[in-house]
Amino acid sequence: MTLSELAPGEIGIVKEFTDLEMSVKLMEMGCLPGESITVSRIAPLGDPMAINVSGYQLSLRKFEASTIILQ
């Protein structure tokens, strides 16, 4: 299951990434394996999404979220 499949309010734990380049950026922003992610909302037009991770809010596109595999 990937992060892009979660609905607002759902929680997931990061397991691994499918895209190396994206993973570097995501990890710098605090999305690390083992970290818990809560989806806070989806943008009005269905993309991008806003998540809560390591204590702050991050927005990312669905495509980017689909590179994050959850446990």
Next chain:
Amino acid sequence: MKADIRVALVGNPNTGKSTLFNTLTGLNQKIGNFPGVTVDKKTGYSTLPDGRIAEIIDLPGTYSLYPKSQDESIVFSVLADRSNAHTPDLVVVIIDATNLKRNLLLYTQVADLKIPVIIALNMTDLSTKAGINIDIDLFAKKLGVPVVPISARKVEGIDKLKQAITFANKIALQESSIDVEAIAPQLIAQISEELKLDNPYFALQLAHQHETVKFLTPTESDRIEELEKEFSFHSQKSQATETIARYSFINDLLYDTVKIPETAKDETLSNKIDKILTHKVLGFVIFLGILLFMFQSIFAWSAYPMEKIGDLFAWVQNSLHQLLPAGPLTGLLVDGVIGGLSGVMVFIPQIAILFAFISILEDTGYMSRVTFMMDKLMRKVGLNGKSVVPLIGGFACAVPSIMSTRTIENWKDRMITIMVTPLVTCSARLPIYTLLIALVVPNRNVWWIFNMQGLALTGMYVFSLISAIVVAFAFKLILKGRERGYFIMELPVYRMPRWNNVAFSMYDRSKAFVLQAGKVIIAVSVILWVLASYGPGDRFAKIEQKYQQPQYAKQLNPDDLKRAINSEKLENSYAGVLGHVIEPAIRPLGFDWKIGIALITSFAAREVFVGTMATIYSVDGNADKIESVQKKMASAKNTQTGQPVFSLAVAFSLMMFYAFAMQCASTVAVVYRETKNWRWPAIQFAYMTVLAYAASLLAYNLLK
């Protein structure tokens, strides 16, 4: 000013770095450029408790030393380039106490470069409120650096920070965070040996960034590339390994020194606001409402100061004309230079107000929600959620808007945004549209409430947005992307705007506008003045002679005589001759040589149009008297057909030309400044001129 110590401010975005910078330096700051790149270099001076003067450099906010945008790439260059005059003696890393973990990543990277460092722990008031308990002494001891708790917003702890800067060590004493050498042992050893480096992390960073940093020679860079191949070094894999190692160090550190309450952080207020502001329907309604309010204010609030600035310059010009002896030099100074300068200065109020709004929207955190809402829509046409800001700003002025595209990390998205922003109806087009619409569109209502002139004007605004979107889509298909687009972006918690920052932003941007655009506008207006004031051969002398004949003095009063002379001189000036030369090219658009002169002069700046029209139709030469220009233009007849020159077809053809043509020297200059390549302004100029010609031709032939 000579500085005794050089201090660099480094930190994540949204940590209050700019606020701290403004607090430390006050108005005592200047914006320059880092050599070779377009990133603004903000420096300022601060007096330390012992009387020494510290030069403070504000580096762009970044999450890591591995750059994701042009602005960010400067951070490592400044910190690492030991031969450079900008090299800081000390780095102050600003850390958001409410988000220690992510903020510490950048700190550990900077610390490992072994430059003397101090931590400014910002927002300690908020972290205490959130129940985060930081054992600052233990924290400082474990890292081996001074840690100063501050609140930049409330101006707390600034004196302590200044003291810490005063007593800072000259050598780096901080603990190393991770075992850097373990990431790429052979490569680091080899680079360190060949380039004689004593810092393994510096060597590793060079392996990643040797292509972008400016201080390596091509031979050195090529050698690093060779070594990377030899030791099969993979930049991204290495970054991933490093980041994980750093976070594991940070987790250990925080486990011992920080107690975070079990209950989730109190973000409910921000969440509640988000539910309304990013609502499916309400979100867009509110956004449109804010935009509407912004435009109304830009026009309404700037009208008075703009008028006053115009008056002031008119007064200066008149006084100088009276004080100085008449002659070409006086004319050049008063009408050329000062006249050109007033054309720049008059836009300061609009730019200042626009930037006040933009900085309020950014400071509160609302702008990042707008990009969040609009990203999907903008992406369809090759833009990016972040393009919304410059496009909106384009309604006021393309110059500051193009400067604001720097926040767009993706090269292709940024270029497309820069290319289409000048299509948006800027404030300089407004007087032209109002003048021409008033000439040809009847002033009556349709469907009871809609004024036809108002509808025509609104139509031009909507049309400009549509054309920007269509052109963006075309560029999306043509341009090849250099890198992948990211939209991984922090959504900061909503906050009250910091009014100091708003004021600084207004001041900064207005200053940058005057300095950057002013040079070009003055140069072009001097050239135009010369072209309009002199003619080939003895044509001017002959005109003077002609009007000295007694019958003219009898028939005309002195004012009319002067106008007649000026009008005939203009026709025979170099500008007039040019107008005649281009007449064949613009006749298919319905324009005559007089409009041709206005088109040529307008290439310096659109707003010159009304003034030129005023001069050509020999009104007092006062550009503010739009009504009298309008009357003259309305009564102007085509000498061959006897029909009015400004028919519906000609007026709309002219508006189409102004809608598309790149008639703004300041924009050309700023596009060059932002892209550092003449190719981009050239492409922009070319495509816009072609579109302008085609649209005019179409409009004229459809309406003729």
